[in-house]
Amino acid sequence: MRLENRAPAEGINASDEHPLREFAWLAGGALAALVATVVAVSLGAQWLAPKLPYRYEARLVRDLPAQPPPTDARGREALAELQALADRLAARMVLPEGMRVTVGLRDERVANAYATLGGHAVVFRGLLSRLDSEDALATVMAHEIAHLAHRHPAAALGRGVAIGIVLSVVSAESGRGAAGAVLGQAGTLAALSFNRDQEREADREALRVVAAEYGHVGGAVDLFDAFEAMQRARGDGAATRVEWLRTHPLSERRAQAAREWAAARGVPVDGARRPLPPALAAMRAAGPARR
Amino acid sequence: MGALLELGWFLTLLAVGYGAGRILERRHYASIRRRERELADVLAFTMRFPPKTTRAQHAFLVSGTVVVSSDYFKTFVAGLRRLVGGRFRGYESLLERARREALLRLKQQARERGSALVVCVRFESTAITRGRVPSIEVVAYGTALVPQPR
Numbered sequence: 001m002r003l004e005n006r007a008p009a010e011g012i013n014a015s016d017e018h019p020l021r022e023f024a025w026l027a028g029g030a031l032a033a034l035v036a037t038v039v040a041v042s043l044g045a046q047w048l049a050p051k052l053p054y055r056y057e058a059r060l061v062r063d064l065p066a067q068p069p070p071t072d073a074r075g076r077e078a079l080a081e082l083q084a085l086a087d088r089l090a091a092r093m094v095l096p097e098g099m100r101v102t103v104g105l106r107d108e109r110v111a112n113a114y115a116t117l118g119g120h121a122v123v124f125r126g127l128l129s130r131l132d133s134e135d136a137l138a139t140v141m142a143h144e145i146a147h148l149a150h151r152h153p154a155a156a157l158g159r160g161v162a163i164g165i166v167l168s169v170v171s172a173e174s175g176r177g178a179a180g181a182v183l184g185q186a187g188t189l190a191a192l193s194f195n196r197d198q199e200r201e202a203d204r205e206a207l208r209v210v211a212a213e214y215g216h217v218g219g220a221v222d223l224f225d226a227f228e229a230m231q232r233a234r235g236d237g238a239a240t241r242v243e244w245l246r247t248h249p250l251s252e253r254r255a256q257a258a259r260e261w262a263a264a265r266g267v268p269v270d271g272a273r274r275p276l277p278p279a280l281a282a283m284r285a286a287g288p289a290r291r
Numbered sequence: 292m293g294a295l296l297e298l299g300w301f302l303t304l305l306a307v308g309y310g311a312g313r314i315l316e317r318r319h320y321a322s323i324r325r326r327e328r329e330l331a332d333v334l335a336f337t338m339r340f341p342p343k344t345t346r347a348q349h350a351f352l353v354s355g356t357v358v359v360s361s362d363y364f365k366t367f368v369a370g371l372r373r374l375v376g377g378r379f380r381g382y383e384s385l386l387e388r389a390r391r392e393a394l395l396r397l398k399q400q401a402r403e404r405g406s407a408l409v410v411c412v413r414f415e416s417t418a419i420t421r422g423r424v425p426s427i428e429v430v431a432y433g434t435a436l437v438p439q440p441r
Contacts, residue, residue: 003342005334007327008391014384019309019368022380026371174294 034170041166042159049158050151054096057154061118064189067104077279079105082123082141085134085277089142092209093149095119101145113140114191115147117157122191128284130226133273135219137280139210146205147194156192157182203254207261216271217262224255308363316384323391326399333398335409341436345408348436353409355396358419359389360426386427390414393431406435 010016070076082103090101104122111127121144131137147153160182168175185192194202211217262269276284341348361369365381372379393414401409412433420426 001342003334003336005331005336007324007331014387015378015380017380019313019364019381022372023309023364023368026368026375030371030374171294171297173297177294 034166038163038166041162045158045162046155049154052154054099054151057117057151058098058119061120061186061189064118066102066118066120066189067106067122070105070107074279074282075105075107078283079103081277081280085138086121086141086145089138089209089213090145090149092212093142093145093205095149096151099148101148103141112191113144115144115153116189116192117153117186118189119148120189121145121148125283128276128280129287130230131276131284132222133219134276135210135214135273136223136226137219137276138213139206139220139223142206142209142213143202146202146209147198149205150198150201152194152198152202153186153192155198156194157186160186160192203257204261207258211262211265211267214271214274216268217258218268218270218273220258221255221269222273224253224258228253228255304363305367308365308367312362312364316388319388319392323388323395326395327391330395330398330402333402333407333409335394335398335401335412335433337410337412339411341408341410345436346438349439350434350436351404351406352432353397353400353404353406353435354430354432355393355398355400356428356430357389357393357396358426358428359385360420361385361424363424366424386416386429389416389427389429390431393429397431397433401435404435404437406437408436409433410436 070079082105086101086103095101099119101119101121104120106122106124108124109126110124111130112124113122113127115121121141123140123144127140128137131140161179164175164177164179164182166175167178182192184190207217207220210220259269261267275281361382365385368381369379394412397409397412401407410433412431414429414431416427416429418425418427
């Protein structure tokens with residue numbers, strides 16, 4: 001027997017492969033898996049949350065502070081008119097069992113309105129000054145009530161929390177950030193963000209309800225035309241920015257979409273507009289809000 | 292902002308781990324290969340008894356121990372690897388270096404005591420920290436033989 005030691009063979013027990021190559025594959029794969037999980041979970045939560053009975057949402061927001069009613073008599077009258085309009089429009093939609101639409105009126109200059117958890121819809125006083133007729137106001141209201149009817153606030157909350165939970169597995173900080181943002185909005189019954197499909201859905205529902213209520217969609221066309229004109233004339237220095245356009249983003253021309261919707265169903269695009277109810281008309285005449 | 296800092300810190304650690312780990316590994320391999328050539332005349336085998344042809348021997352225990360640590364980069368990649376399975380390539384080269392280094396230290400010890408033959412060489416390894424960045428000890432030990440003068 002001949003005994004010898006040889007130099008160890010290289011590249012068998014250890015690999016010569018560049019470590020960054022392995023890193024790129026693994027990190028890229030993990031990142032892709034994370035993105036896919038976040039997308040899947042957020043879509044799943046967005047789909048599932050509105051399927052949960054409304055009473056759970058109602059219980060969740062029961063103790064949250066709703067928009068306080070106006071302190072002056074005129075404001076209260078205006079709010080009552082808004083509520084009556086909302087009730088009339090809501091009666092034409094299928095609301096989740098147990099939901100009652102509650103309107104809030106905010107004394108602020110910004111032209112905005114939003115829908116949030118617990119059947120709450122909030123209209124800003126700044127928006128009233130932009131509207132000429134009850135028809136236009138009804139379009140905004142019907143749009144927001146449509147969000148409520150389709151449980152969009154619940155979907156937004158579910159999506160945000162689900163994304164937060166998934167991300168917290170990777171980084172506690174980013175998970176807290178994602179969930180905290182939506183919980184902060186939900187916890188104060190502030191505006192939640194909806195996606196474009198949800199906005200489109202709400203627009204269609206609003207057109208249907210406005211057409212049924214007024215016999216034509218003139219109010220919707222007025223509203224969208226006016227908003228588009230304001231959007232084109234950006235930088236007019238007006239303090240009352242049209243916040244509603246920012247919170248309700250839709251790339252396509254909504255007025256055009258409304259006309260096409262009406263044409264496809266034989267609904268008149270024009271007709272007699274109903275004037276604003278008296279207290280709301282008075283509030284509009286009084287000019288923009290204090291803040 | 293906090294998440295961004297967290298990410299920046301993580302990427303810094305990753306880059307430091309990768310850069311330093313890569314340079315040190317290259318240097319270590321160069322040193323291992325050089326010393327393996329230098330100590331080529333000290334023979335080491337795993338058989339339990341010396342070959343029959345050898346003369347009467349004076350025998351004693353020699354050992355070489357190495358403690359190595361993974362770096363942040365290798366550990367991170369290994370963490371990802373655990374998800375899908377497969378070769379821990381980073382750890383393979385780390386442990387190969389540790390074993391070769393341990394054997395070199397054993398041979399060095401043998402040579403210093405006048406031996407050119409070590410039999411019954413064994414390797415053992417023990418993880419000494421398992422936390423975020425693991426480290427491991429590799430021991431090589433064996434029986435060094437020195438021919439006894441007649």
